[in-house]
Structure formats: C-alpha cells, structure tokens
Amino acid sequence: MKIFIALFIVFFLISAPVSAKDKFLDIQEIESASGIKAWLVEDHSLPIIAVSFSFKNAGSIQNSKEQQGLAQLLSNTMDEGAGDLKSQEFQKALSDNSITLYFNSSRDNFGGKLKTLSRNKDKAFELLKLALNEPRFDAEPVERMRQSNMARIRSSKGDPNWINARIFNDKLYSDHPYAFNSGGTLTTLASLTPEDLKQHHKNWIAQSNLVIGITGDISKTEAVLVLDDVFGNLPKQAKENKIEPVNLINENKNFVFEKDIPQTIITAAMPSLPMDDPDYKALQVMNYIYGGGGFGSKLMEEAREKRGLTYGIYSSLFNPELTNLIKISTSTKNKSVNEMMNIIEAQMAVIKNDKVDKETLKDAQSYITGSLPLSLTSTDKVAGILVSLQLDNRSVTYLDDFINDINAVTRDDIQRVANKVLDPKKMTTIMVGNPENIESKETVSELPNVE
C-alpha cells in the first residue's frame, strides 16, 4: 500500500496546472469549534460525499519485528464491528446504505476513506465515528482477517514481483523498521492478539497526527460540524516515538533470487533528494525525461521502442517519510537482462553528459504542468489529493505555485541534478528470475520476513 500511495503522490506531483489564472482547486481550510482542521473542496454536481483521512506516523513503522503486520491487521479489523454493532451488523449497515468505508495502512501512515451518497450521510458519519472511536476487535473477525492475511501471503509467495519487493526492502533498509514486511509474516500474524490491536489503536489514532480531506456535496458549515462529531472524541495527543532516518546500504550490489520463469523482474534504486530540496522540481522534470514519462522517456525509447526488450520500463521518485530514492523497474526475458542493465546505465550517462535539448525540456514541462486537471475527475480522487498535500506539508496554494516552479527549471538544472543523483555505483539492484550473463551478483535464497 505504501508503494501505491507513494507512486500516486509522485504521479500527482508530476502533474500540475495548465494555467495560473484560476485556482485549480478551490480548497477551503476549515476548523471546527474544538480546533480540528481539514481541507474542503465543495462540489455539488453529484449527490456524493467523500472523506479521506490519515494519521501520520501511525503505520507499520511503529511495529516491531515481532509485530510485523499489526497496523495492517488493524486496518482490516477496524471496520469489523464497533460500538454495539458486531462485525456482520456493522458491515450490513454499510452495504444497506451503499456506504464505502475502509481503512488502510502504509509504512508511514494509517488512514481511511469514506464515500457515501448524500442521502445516507448521517448514517455514514455515524458509522465512521463508531469505527474510529469504538472498534470491537471481537475474536471472530480478528481470527478471520488473520487467516485471510496468511492466505494472501501464501498466495503471493510464488509471485516474482512480490518476491522482488520483499528482497528490496530487506536489502535497502537493513535493520531499519522499513525493512520489515508491513503485511506481516506467517509467524508474526499468528501471534498478534486483539490486545495488540487495541494498543496500536490507542497509541496512534489521535487528533495530533490527523489530516483530513473532504469533498463533494457538503457545505462548509456542515463539514465543520462533522469534524467535531466524528473526530472530536479521539485522544488529543498521539504517542511520541521518533524513528531515525534510513541508512541506505548495499549500494553497488546486485541481488538475484533464482526462480524458474522466462522473464526476470528487475528493480533498482539509488539515493535521491528530499521533497523540500531546492532541486526537487528539477529532479521531477529530470525523472520524467529519464524514465518517469513512459512513452517518450529515454528508458522507454531505448529499451522498448528501439529494441523490443520489454513491455515497460519506468523510473519513479519515492519519498516516504524517512528516506528518498529514485527507483527503476522493468522486466525482460532472462537472456536480455544484461543488455537491459547496460541501457539503464548508458541512459544515465547520456542525461548526465549531454544537456537535454530544448524541445525535450519544453515537452516535459508542458506535460507536467498540463496534466493536473486529469487527476481532479472524481470525488474521492480529490479527497485523496487533499490528504496527500497535507501529509507532504504543502500549503493550499501549492498547486497554483507549482506551474511556475516547473517552468523555471532549465537545461542546466536537469544536467546538474542528474549528476547529483544518477550514479550506477550507488545503485542496488534486485532481480527475480534466471538472468543470464550477470557478472557480479549475490544470490538470495531465503525470502526475508515472510515465514
């Protein structure tokens, strides 16, 4: 989920305003009588309301090696009965009213989404309030969700992409909590108890680390009341627990998990810049040109369009709370892995040695600035964006400033940031498959944090 959310943010950040004339989103900063804040975008075109929320640093980062999967199990069980409503009664109340409510846990944060038709809004807010404040954690649903998670792990054990992700976390993050499996292991899941769930809930579901985005068919007056009603009874203060940033390891190493499949799944990563770095906008444009843009990017042109080596190759910026990476992911038949790795390196050299031409820069800027409205087309997408922006500590005018910042990026900036970040010697590579002709490699035979 973390990767999903992060990719979403990255995608979002490379998408920005068409014109600075109008505000892209009419975001209202609202605050309840008791001081709970949220961002609101009113849109009465459909009878739908969406609420998105996130508790910062309440995700799997707070779980020990022995408690891997706790935050995820919490996300699976908070909607399985609350207050006087047992699991089936709670779920029936949701479906009878066509309400979507679910929780999700990422590596950093714990969050959730509510989506309802306007006519059922009172019921929807009532159920959300119950789930947040009085989850039951009855033995039956906890056990059911535990078994479901364990079946998911067993089902995934043969999936080369999943295997790649397990090894990636282990090799890059070492003994940092980021290395753990946020979905849990077969052993840790078996040991988690309702008491553990209550503890995580009590420690981390609070007002001090909460951000909220509301969109759709709801007025400011009403939204302000909802904030106090739904979130007002949560504890004021979350637990304090500062976790140190990741110390990235295993640079310039290539790890191979041998698996009898015709195509090797490849992920590579290097240290990158934090989002508040003055060069971050230049990095976003550079990444788009190098491999972030899909068709037209250097990697896609060389690997797919010219040579037919892959169905897809992408680079992406990955900025969770405690580390900053640029990732490259692709897959190719075992015989072509070496050629693929050479392309990845050669294209780094190209963008470092030669200034990108004017047209390439201009096209990248016009895509990045032109595609923002494409992400504003559904109620819950907008609610999600409101939460992402707040998690990244952006201001309400961020989207409107973004266009100018992107357009200010120069060819020199691209070259400078490429030289700062792209470095094959700092790259950690994970391969799952039977890659041929790979010279220096370390073989991984055990899957970390799975059993």
Next chain:
Amino acid sequence: MLLKSFISTFLLTTLILITPAFAKVFNAEEFSLKNGLRVIVIPNNRAPVVTSMIWYKVGAADEPQGLSGMAHYFEHLMFKGTKKLKPGEFSRTVKKLGGNDNAFTGQDFTAYFQTIHVDYLDTVLSMEADRMMNLSVPEEHFKSEKKVVLEERRQRTENDPKGLLGEQLRSALFVNHPYGTPVIGWMDEIEEYEWDDVKTFYDKWYAPNNAVIVISGDVTVKSVRPIVEKHFKKLKPKENISRLRPNVPKAIGNTEMVLEHASIHQPSFQETYIAPSFNQNKDDALALQVLEQILSGGPTTRLYKTLVVEKKNATSVGISFSGTALDYGTITLYGTPKKGLEPEALIKDVHQEIANLRENGVTDKELADAKQQLIDSAVFARDSLSGPAMTIGYGITTGSSLDDIENWPEMIKAITKENVQSVAQKYLDPDAPWLRPAVTGYLYPKKAEAPKEVKEEKE
C-alpha cells in the same frame, strides 16, 4: 475490507469489465455521420477535460485461424506511425499537450483513448481519423513490436502458473469458439505474423462504419459535432464487414484441470460455467447480476457469510458473472480454502449453497437489498470521467443499445425472486448444465518429495 475482495487478477479484470451499464444517469446523446460513424457524447463539466475513445467492432475473436493475438498486436502498431506521423508521435503529441493516451483489446473490441484538456479534442480526433485510414509502419518497428508483445505475454502469463492455467480453462470451456483463445495470442503464433496478415486485417476492419466514438467530459453534441465532421466526414465506409462467430456445441462430461506447481503455496479452485451474455439473453443476464450480488456482493451476503464467517471453511469465496460479450458470458465460482482443507471440500460447500438457492430461492429482503445496491452503484458510476465512456463503449461493441445501458437500473428493478431462482436452475445446475458442464481448475503446491525417508531416518 481490503482482503475480502482479494481474488485473482483474472477475476478482478473480469469484475472491472462487468461494471454494469447505468441508466439515465449518464444522459448520453448521440449522432451519426453518413459514412456510418457513430458518436456518443456524455456531458460532464466538472473539469475542463475530456476522455475521447474510439471503439472498433473487431477483437481477438475476429482473428483468422493461426493468427491468434493479431487484434492486440495490431493495436500496438496503431501507435507506430502514419503517412503524416512518425512512430511514437501520436503519444508524444498527446503528452506534450498534457494528456494521457492508451489502448486495449478484448475478444469483441479494440479501443483507443486519450484523456486531455478539452481544448485539444480537435487535435486528438484529427490524429484518430488519420490512423483509421493511413497507418504506415516502418519494417523495423513491425519487428521490434513483436518482441514487445512477446515480453508482454511473458509478463502477464508465462511468468505466472495461475495465468497459464486460467488460459487453459477458457480454452477447454469454449470448444469450437474463439473465446477459448487468449486475447494476447499464443507464443508461437505471435512470432509468425507477416506484414501481409496485418494489412489484410487493417483493410478489413478499420473503417468509420465499424467504429464508435465515445466522448465523456466538458462537451456537448453541439460542441463535438463540427470537430468530428471536420476529421471523419471524408472517410469512406467499407463493405462486407461482418462478424461470423461459431457456436459452442452441446457437450457432456466434466472437465477438471489440476496444476501442481512449485510456485503455488496456497491451494485454490476456480470453476467456470458458460452463461448467456446480455446480447444473447438480456433478461437472464440481468437476473444473473442480481444473483451474483445476493451470493457474493460483500461480506454479509450468502457465500462469504456462510462459508468464511460461519463455517470457517474458506478465507475467500465468491461468484462472478461476466455477461458483457457479443457471444457467451461466463459464471465463475472461486475460493481459497482454510489451511488444511482441500479445495475439493470447499467446492462441495459452494455447490451446496448454490443448490440451496436453486431449491429454495431467495428472500424478499435479499432481493430488495441486492437491487438497491446495484441501483446505487449507478450513481457512483457517474463520479468518473473515463468510467462512463468505458461502460458505454464496452456495451455498444458487445451488442447492447444505448437505451439498454441508460435504462439498466430500471431493468434491475424489474427482476423478481422467481427470475433469480430460475437462472440459478438454468445455468448453475451441475446435473443439468446449460450447453455444457463447467470446467474446474485446481491449483496445488508441489507435493513435498519423499517425506517417508525423513521419517525412517528419525526412527
């Protein structure tokens, strides 16, 4: 909640595709050009953007024998240049205008789409009109794109034993019918395409009278019509475009497939029945949608509630009806047994639930709840730019009328308890199958080798 909907990718894809068509909610309007091009417009002015799709009524099921995957491969080639545009220039142009574009191929259609600022609708339609008639692919691109499709097949199917088994299940189910051939094609046949095959395919199927344009977004018929006319009016229709599809013959004898594989660590089953599509039998297909919702519409409905919550025999279980097709639809039962239980035991429990429904029908409350949920889903379906265009294009190219799609909630409202029980009896009775018995697939971990010897050593 997330885990409850955790099922195989195969099924997820199906589920997305069967998102029902929603009634009068879209308020779509349409017009046609004299050359037969049909245009459907779905006004939605929440943002100054459009999704523009062009759907061709040709898919994998229309390919000549021996050229499996041709429709999909051809879809890739449509990005490889025309007399005016260089290879890749179509997508590059869309991108530099701040838009996204892509395409997809099914058994019954091939669709191309762009999502972009409404000001550039003219540009993308001009390029679509160009590639409908003037495709021109340099030879080196023709060759390299074959390699890309082979990699795509490796990525989607060859790397995944579940994917391979899924293909074989369909192949066994759809005897004598092209739905048994995977859309992406068989590895050997992809390698053998020649340029002449491609040219013949293009010349036969790509024409204004075999296409439907669907545009969703900040537009009206009034704003769209002159743009479409400007670019497409001059294109000539083609004659003799007809789709000849064989029937699946009646068959007897159960088909079971068992795959034991080192990559499988969790046993599971999937059982697929042939059922009517909306195009073949609209009333029965609608009743099957309600049946699906009653059996498997969430954690409080029959299959999950009985087998996962109460009996605790499964970690996941469900039924999925896929009825949006020109020819046949399918009903798939699937399940993951609890640890230690064989999938054969779980499938018996599922059959028992279905038998119960066949014999005793459903309750008034179940029917009312299921219908309300389906009808409400139509409102949520509007909360999207591309979703409505997808639903309409998919429906139209598989034989539905625009009215069918727009009136879907009304038609769902009309379904009765008797309708639901009747389709369960007609299409889900293993002792009296419709057309042919179901095909059942089991996935098993590779059996551990020689456990006996270990025991002996210990002794």
